[in-house]
Amino acid sequence: MKLEDIQDCLCDLYDIKRQLPKNILSMPKDNDGTDTTILDCLENVIEQLTVAEQAEIQTEIEVNF
Helix, strand or coil: CCHHHHHHHHHHHHHHHHHCCHHHHCCECCCCCCCCEHHHHHHHHHHHHHHHHHHHHHHHHHHHC
């Protein structure tokens, strides 16, 4: 995935996280009796994309160095 695409996805996720009411974010992610919330899922995706973003930045630095 390109750095620009990762950053675009991160911006979208931060916007979604900011716009959703807390009562929605605290809801379970499914109806299977899980303790995992919608916020937990969003934060996990944000974290994973942030790791990918940093890896892409590091790759660009190494290529341009």
